[in-house]
Each structure stands twice: as structure tokens, then as C-alpha cells.
Amino acid sequence: MSNWYNACNKTASLIRNTIPSQYHSRTFSGIIGDIKVLSSKKAQSLFNRKKGLGNQYAYLYLTQGIDYGRGYQACAVEALRDVLGHGLNKILSGNILDVGCSVGVTAGVLSFNQIVGFDLFPDLLKTAKLVDSINRTQNYYVAADMTHDWPFERVFDSVVCGMVCHHLKEQVDVITFFRNVNRVLYRGGSLIITLPAGSICTTVQLEHVMSAVENFGFKTDRKLSGLVRSTDDSRSLFWMFQIIAEKITDKTGNMFISSDFGFQQYRTPETREEKGDKARTTIKSVRCMKHNSFELIGIDEMHRLFREKNLVFPVLSACFFIP
Numbered sequence: 001m002s003n004w005y006n007a008c009n010k011t012a013s014l015i016r017n018t019i020p021s022q023y024h025s026r027t028f029s030g031i032i033g034d035i036k037v038l039s040s041k042k043a044q045s046l047f048n049r050k051k052g053l054g055n056q057y058a059y060l061y062l063t064q065g066i067d068y069g070r071g072y073q074a075c076a077v078e079a080l081r082d083v084l085g086h087g088l089n090k091i092l093s094g095n096i097l098d099v100g101c102s103v104g105v106t107a108g109v110l111s112f113n114q115i116v117g118f119d120l121f122p123d124l125l126k127t128a129k130l131v132d133s134i135n136r137t138q139n140y141y142v143a144a145d146m147t148h149d150w151p152f153e154r155v156f157d158s159v160v161c162g163m164v165c166h167h168l169k170e171q172v173d174v175i176t177f178f179r180n181v182n183r184v185l186y187r188g189g190s191l192i193i194t195l196p197a198g199s200i201c202t203t204v205q206l207e208h209v210m211s212a213v214e215n216f217g218f219k220t221d222r223k224l225s226g227l228v229r230s231t232d233d234s235r236s237l238f239w240m241f242q243i244i245a246e247k248i249t250d251k252t253g254n255m256f257i258s259s260d261f262g263f264q265q266y267r268t269p270e271t272r273e274e275k276g277d278k279a280r281t282t283i284k285s286v287r288c289m290k291h292n293s294f295e296l297i298g299i300d301e302m303h304r305l306f307r308e309k310n311l312v313f314p315v316l317s318a319c320f321f322i323p
């Protein structure tokens with residue numbers, strides 16, 4: 001087990017005492033749900049007013065989002081590493097920017113040192129620094145809002161956006177986001193996007209997101225972009241989407257976005273209550289698992305396998321569904 005996972009566990013014990021008791025009952029999905037529905041400004045002001053709530057968020061991140069690689073967020077980075085194999089070193093190299101870095105998940109799981117990460121919530125970044133100090137690594141963290149101009153110039157070789165783009169609520173946010181990705185990257189630099197299960201519903205929607213990325217000066221890699229899923233246990237399925245692209249020009253296209261494009265519209269049509277019920281019933285069986293093998297189904301293969309079908313896979317066997 002990596003030192004970073006141990007450092008996360010130690011950090012969780014340290015920050016536990018700093019959380020006011022009224023926030024102990026706040027759940028991970030509840031806090032993330034609040035962030036998703038609020039504007040960045042309102043989410044920031046919520047965390048400013050409710051001192052200590054940010055530490056509960058960080059604590060839940062460490063114990064449930066990471067949880068020695070069993071948490072969804074850590075598993076997503078392990079899955080990315082697994083499916084990219086040796087190619088990962090080429091795609092994620094040089095000066096790296098981690099957008100929406102939270103407690104430093106990408107750097108931690110991939111054992112990176114000296115990368116730059118930014119996130120909206122300073123409590124997460126403080127926690128990331130604490131984990132780094134225990135792990136004897138030094139990454140650089142900045143508090144910033146991805147829906148405003150990013151506080152960086154063109155200095156990065158790779159930008160990684162792990163599980164963050166679905167937080168972009170308005171079209172104007174999507175435009176600001178991709179313009180900034182283009183602006184901070186060198187030409188030839190890489191962009192890695194992962195999106196969680198349920199954030200988009202169909203293969204065609206993933207194709208639209210890829211076209212949007214292309215409109216902002218990138219060439220997407222169709223072999224490396226698609227659906228990633230675990231292959232090792234039929235009772236507990238991990239799955240997500242990934243897009244890998246290379247910046248080919250500084251020029252960005254016209255406002256690419258048709259009015260029906262948007263992460264808000266693409267989300268699986270499920271109410272928060274339904275999601276909560278599902279999480280409660282599946283959490284025990286899913287969270288005790290650590291996945292060790294993954295497979296990438298490229299976008300062209302996704303078209304062939306799933307056509308217009310909704311991409312909802314409750315168990316591994318559902319992934320083999322041929323319409």
C-alpha cells in the first residue's frame with residue numbers, strides 16, 4: 001500500500017478533531033450534492049459561513065473518496081493509470097496542472113511531486129498540504145475558481161481535470177473552462193478529462209463533449225477516449241468516462257455550444273433522493289472492494305456496443321449488454 005494512502009489516513013485522524021460536532025452527520029454525497037447545485041460563489045460563501053464544514057468535506061474525501069484506493073475518486077485515478085499503462089508517462093509529464101485537485105488525489109495516487117493543483121475550497125488544499133507534509137512530497141496548491149480566469153500563464157505541459165467538468169453548470173462556465181485549458185497549455189500539451197458514472201447518459205453525449213474539446217484547439221485521441229470499467233468483480237462495478245486530447249492550436253473555435261449542450265442536461269435523470277437510496281443500498285458491497293483491473297472501451301466501440309442506449313451499468317454483467 002502506498003505511503004500516500006497511509007498519509008491520507010493519518011491526516012484524516014488529525015483533522016477529525018477540528019470538525020464541529022454539528023457537521024459530523026453531514027455525508028459525502030450530501031456535501032457534494034450541495035456543491036453541485038450551488039453556484040461557485042454560493043458554495044464558497046456556504047463554506048465561509050459554516051466554519052469547519054470544509055474540514056468535514058476533506059475528512060470524508062480522505063476516508064470515503066480515497067479510502068486506500070477503495071473510494072470512487074482514488075479508484076478513478078488508479079483506473080486511468082491502469083488503462084493508459086506506459087503511455088501515462090508521455091501524456092502526463094513535465095509541468096502538470098491539476099484542476100479541481102481536492103486533497104491532491106491525482107498527484108497522490110500517481111506519486112507526483114511538484115505539480116500545481118487548484119480548487120475552490122481552501123480547506124481541501126490545507127488538507128492536501130498536510131498529507132504532502134506527512135508523505136514528504138511538495139506539490140503546490142492555489143485556491144481558485146475554475147469558472148473564472150485561471151491565475152496561470154502558458155507554462156503547463158499537461159492539464160488533468162479529474163472528475164470536475166460535470167461541475168460546470170452554465171454554458172458560459174464551459175466556455176471559460178476550455179478557453180483557460182487552452183490558454184495555460186503549451187502547444188503539443190495534453191489534456192486529460194475524467195467524468196464520473198452518471199454524469200453523461202449516452203455515447204452521443206460523450207461525442208459532443210469530445211467535439212467541444214476539439215473546438216477549443218484540441219485533437220482528441222479516439223482510441224484512448226471512451227468508457228473505463230473495472231473487470232475484476234461482478235458484484236461491484238467501477239466505471240467512468242475519459243477523454244485524452246492534445247492541444248494543436250492556440251486558436252479556439254467559435255462558441256461551439258449548441259443550446260442543448262451542457263453537463264446539467266447530460267446527467268443521468270435521477271433525483272437526489274433516488275441517488276441517496278442507491279448509494280445507501282450499494283455502498284457496503286461496493287466500498288469494501290478495491291479494484292485491480294480495468295478496461296477501456298474506446299468511443300468507436302462504444303457506438304457499436306451501446307448505440308443510443310442509456311449508459312447505466314448497475315453491475316459488471318450489464319456492461320456486456322449488446323443491444
Ligand SMILES: C[S@@+](CC[C@H](N)C(=O)[O-])C[C@H]1O[C@@H](n2cnc3c(N)ncnc32)[C@H](O)[C@@H]1O
Nearest residue numbers: 040073100101102105119120145146162163167
Ligand atoms: C469530485 S471532486 C474531484 C477531485 C479530484 N480531481 C479527483 O480526481 O478526485 C471535484 C472537485 O472539484 C472542485 N470544484 C468544484 N467546483 C469548482 C470550481 N468552481 N473551481 C475549482 N474547483 C471546483 C471540488 O471542490 C472538488 O474538489
